[in-house]
Amino acid sequence: MNAIVISSARVAKLAFKDNDLAIANRPILGLEKHSYNGNDITFSKYNETWRELRKLSVIHLFSVKQVASFYPIRRDQLTGSHVELDSWKNYEELEERRFDKVFKECQELAGAFYFGDHFPLLGWIDKLNGMKSRIDNNFRILDYFYQGLIDEHLDPNRPESMRGDILDLLIKLKQDQAAAVPLKWENIKGILMNVFIAGTDTSSSTLVWALLIKHPQAMKKAQEEVRNIVGTKGTVDEVDIQSLPYLKAIIKETLRLFPPVPLSLPKETIDKCTIDGYEIPAKTTVYMNTHAIGLDPEYWENPTEFMPDRFLNSTIDYKGHDYGLLPFGTAEEDAPE
Template sequence: MVVREMDLLDHQVTLLHPLCLSILCFVFFAYFFIKWLTSPPAATHKSLPPSPPKLPLFGNLHRVGLYPHRSLVPLAQRYGPLMLLHFGSKPVIIVSSVEAAREVMKTHDLVFSSRPKLRITEKLLYDRKDVAAAPYGEYWRKMKSICVLQLLSNKRVQSFRSVREEEVAILIKKIEQSCSSSLPVNLSEMFSSLANDVICRVAFGKKYRGEDGKKFRKLMEDVMRLLGGFSVGEFIPWLAWVNWVNGFDAKANRTAKELDKVIDAIIEDHMMNRDTKEDSNKDFVDILLEIQKENTDSLDTESIKALVLDMFIGGSDTSSTVLEWAMTELIRHPRVMKELQNEVKRIGDGKTEITEDDLQEMYYLKLVIKETLRLHTPFPLLAPRESTQDVKIMGYDIAAGTMLLINAWGLARDPKYWSKPEEFWPERFLNNSVDFRGHHLEFIPFGAGRRSCPGIPFAMPIIETMLANLVKKFEWTLPGEAELENLDIAESIGITARRNNPLFAIATPIPH
């Protein structure tokens, strides 16, 4: 009896196995058949850019890795400077040469001036009402004009000079106080605090101190981490549930809610006190509320929130990242450090500190910053663009709605354009007209064309003043007599290429 039941069970399992196999095959067949029926007819005459083999459903996502700007370089070397990848179901063009960048950012800049619609930017940037993520059109042009003419004009940037110099002096004082203990200074943390405090004072009119300051910095770190994170549901819709399981959606919702609460309180406070401020003391929120008051149709409250957030994200993270890498490379290269100290000493002789008036004469300082921006591009992959119409680039057909990524990091290290590209060598810019303002496409840390970053004039004085005072007042060594060649230079994962670990160094005052 038992033997008979076991034989019966074996028979059922034997029948079940091919049945399951048949059902599975049917499901896969049905999926691909429906996909084939609903796909647009193949246009055999289309000439698409070269593309590596892709996996079903996932496309080429497995080829991207944790550091896309690095992994895309060998792929481009194999498949070409204009390469087609598929992130799940989304076609993505990768630009890896000056010639390709010129067609995208110069010849066809208008076609590629829009941004793809991403859920995370909608959630955190007020339905893309900012400048950085807004789709190209009349609204974006209006917001860009407000930024350039009202918030980041030369006159406005100069009006915040005292804020920048005061915050630099406060940071230098902190470092001086730490010298008596001979303990290492956490420069990464100090640079983040500096950039954060400057932007807070300029945008909101106040700094966040103590526990409030820590909470605010943590909140902004979460924003940057989410914006730079990978949302699998964005590119593979049927895996959108993964964002719920791993907590990505919950984190995004919580961060957006907390952020909105903070900015709401700031705007409410400004609206209560805006009539009592003089023009010279007005911050970004004051200026935007004034524009709104003069023309209520031009700017709603959510647009103000989005613009202020844009200024904060773009200004604070870039400045602190550049300072962090500049000091890393100066410590690693004593010859360059000494050359810069000699220049600062010569120009700042007899002065207690370097001010923005002294910066124009500091040519070597500018070379050091240029080389830092080249070797450590803050945003290695520029913000994604999206084509608004069908267009032909380098002989290839690019369909409307295609996402496009420009590997600025790869361009800045391409041996075709740079001698010894992996070396930190500021002198390469001597008698060299190549600059980072979007005119030379082998060097575009801030982008180029219509969607280039408008905040360069604001960020550079902070970076230059801070760096000049750091080398003027202190000698810098690694803690524990560590060897220079062993200094960790690993990058973090995210939207900006920060150091993966904080930079610690020992400051020794230079006698004057």
């Protein structure tokens, strides 16, 4: 299997902006079952199904209006004497279902090395060393979990709290046949996998890094900013975040130095293309070293230093348009059409 690793902002732009259509596929490495054979958003092939799933996610699931509607849930989860930053689900529910360990194992399996992915003739080693058995067992438990959630939402007597959540919306889209490409239960389970596995631990790990900063001056400046905005109110609401530029700068700097996934999920070339003068064959796996890109000395001044001020009065953001800061991938590789 051919593979390349992109480790600079300049080459990342050449690859994902100038050759975005040629590097549009995503290979399913290791966790093919967990993606329901590419029926999710993350591992779907670049086709009409992927475009429709992305469109549905942007318009119906993760729109500004929809995310704002979940504010009461986020507020309730943050109410209490303390917050466990690396626990991203209701602890009692996970303890009862005993799925906390299962989700963590899935994340470990997603980052593991599989001989069959890189050397097809050596795929038998994955069976011999127990990796295939671990994948099968982990998938079986998670599939049971997803099916349980679906059954609960299909119950006409389901709790009011389930109405209007992400799964409820997906089921409604399927039942109403509102998608250009009819949704299957495999699509819905695949999207649940994306939400639970890809959209949780990455966020909490970033928060942990941000709050463990050993830079008292930066911490003091952030605390003063929060106190000035919040005043005597006592709590910080989500609307207050827009008025906290230094706190947002700390988050950007944390994502630059400590991206949630140092080596991004791989992409795969559909067609032959040229990157930085090198001809890249079709079916080449393309990795992006987001950690190295965040430390690129050609893009950043004093790249190894923690300097949140670099983002003040700067338009650089982490949404995928600035190729020196790509903690969540590029806008081109994940943008819906």
